[in-house]
Amino acid sequence: MIKVENVSMKFMIMHDRIRSLKEYTVALLKRRLKYEEFWALRNVSFEVRRGEVMGIIGRNGAGKSTLLKIISGILKPTEGKVVTCGNIVPMLELGSGFDHDLTGRENIFLNGAILGYSEDFLKSKYDEIVEFAELEKFIDVPIRNYSSGMLMRLAFSIATVVNPEILIVDEILAVGDEAFQAKSKARMMELMSGGTTVLFVSHNLDQIRELCNRVIWLDEGRIKMIGDKNEVCDAYKLR
């Protein structure tokens, strides 16, 4: 269950990015600390029921990613409140917690811990992760020697080994070679159909129609339309 109540997000955009103490004092003395307000989200409220798949569509810069970040707890909204129930697995960017000097095995535990898995859970699922990633041979090699495809396979396997109560997906990730792409897509479908609450951002309207129950259309930080997937998708296409 996800409940978003009147969420607004304001960013302060500084004209020239002040990064040092010196620049800051100079700007302060010259009274040149100018900020520009930018509202990435304004008064967004909606509710996603348990087990529902909610699609989010909108143009670039409409606030989709900001919304996902607020729901996963990375950003704090300027106004409003988000209530979530259950463990969240955000699949925003895979493998962001990897340390390139550690081996694949060590990274499974590190990345799993970052995603909030428990030690016992990781130990019991360890073989499954390695097998799914097809990395049995390379698991004790530092991942700086991995190819980018191998890295993505490992990251994907770690992220999807859990059956989360809330899954946040920013575009369906098709990673690796063709065979693995098919496998990973099947795994995503399995996760999304298995009774979990899903928030799904995509530019692919066909996928949205195929997978979602309801759809939110975000435009310039506001909800332009929310409702049945076909209605919203049709309206979005006509715009």
Add this chain to the structure above:
Amino acid sequence: MKTEHKADKAKLSLPAGCIIFLALYFITATALYFIAGVAFHYDNSGKPLLFGEYYFAIIAAIGLLLALYCLRLVHCSKTGARSLGLNVINAFVNYGFLLKQLVLRDFKAKYKRSVLGILWSFLNPLLTMFVQYIVFSTLFKSDIPNFVVYLLVGIVFFSFFSEATNMGLMSIVSNSSLITKVYVPKYIFPVSRVLSSAINFMISMIPLFLAVLITRVRISVSFLLLPFGIICTIAFCIGMSFILSSAMVFFRDVQFLWNVISMLWMYATPIFYPESILPDNLMPLFKMNPLYHFIRFTRFIILSGASPEPKAYLLCLIAAFVPLAIGVFVFKKTQDKFVLNI
């Protein structure tokens, strides 16, 4: 204005509360017993020091307070009310594994591509000690008895401070890719950096004890009091890392500034010179330096084989937990803005 994560709340049952109570009670009782016992031993005049006389009364009072507090914790966890102690326990239950992984990563990453690896934690203080020993025992004559141990205590403590704060300083900035993509409590990064330096700190205690053995310092029961000074130092470093890492997010020149300040700090701390050369009128200024108290505390225990006066414990506690409290405050105030600035 807030994002709630309901999964963050663990339940604390009555038996668990009892276990926490017993553990805390046991630790304080033994610690006080040692302080009282050793302080009494040190006093020699036949008059027990403050807590020697009232030991059992004090212990009973502390026990009662702890029991009440633990009962409150259990009560809070049942009703779902918020309490600081409960939050701390929850944090450990929920993020203990992550903390362990991060500490391991920092520690492994440090010596990953060096030939001698972990041996460096051991060699570093020894080599620094040799250099400084040669300089200060030949060029500048010092009349400190057992200069080797005196020097080594200073070096070990100061290099921990400098390593922990330098690592802590970068902790938020260098984990920016994580902070902007996954929800992880941010305090875990400075804490893990300091703890991984603390492993180093423990390893560098080994050469210190070798020096103690070689110079034939009498080993006494009071050595059991050493962890007090160590824990205070770690708490102080965590506090400093909180302040520095949040400052670093907003102003990147903090790292260069900190290089200069930590060098100044090194000279302001009696590491290789005796306290006696400090001018009397500047003493209050030097006593503002938390490291001074931790190092003095440790040196006193090792070199005199007795417990420092009770006031020293109080000073160490203040020197450790006031900066920690300030650090927690600063960090809490600024942490929501980290994502926007890194």
